[in-house]
Each structure stands twice: as structure tokens, then as C-alpha cells.
Amino acid sequence: MNIDILFKIAAIGILVTVLNQVLVKAGREEIAMMVTLSGIVIVLLMVVNLINNLFTNVKSIFQLY
Numbered sequence: 001m002n003i004d005i006l007f008k009i010a011a012i013g014i015l016v017t018v019l020n021q022v023l024v025k026a027g028r029e030e031i032a033m034m035v036t037l038s039g040i041v042i043v044l045l046m047v048v049n050l051i052n053n054l055f056t057n058v059k060s061i062f063q064l065y
Contacts, residue, residue: 005046005050008046009043009046012039012042012043013039013043015039016035016036016038016039019032019035020032020035020036023035
């Protein structure tokens, strides 16, 4: 397993958390929520790509069509 993807997800999580806290302290709760949602969407897209690669590998290993 490639460890880089875990570091990318952790970096996105830390960045989103810091931005969320700064925006909440500044009174911009709506924008903070949008930043949080966009971080979740980015991570979910990365995970969906990994799942697609997994299914492709399983399909090629067992020669499924």
C-alpha cells in the first residue's frame, strides 16, 4: 500500500481543521462549513479513486470481464 495517500489525507484534514477554526473565530460559520464540506468531498474523491483501482486489480487478477 502506498503510504503517500495517507499523508495527503492527513494533510487535508489538518488544513481543513485549521481553516475551520480560523473562520469560526472570525464569525464566518457558513464559510467554515463550506470549507469542511469541500475537504470531505476531496477526500471522498481520493478514496473512490482508490476503490476503483482495487476493483480493477481484482478484476484483472481473477480475469473477470
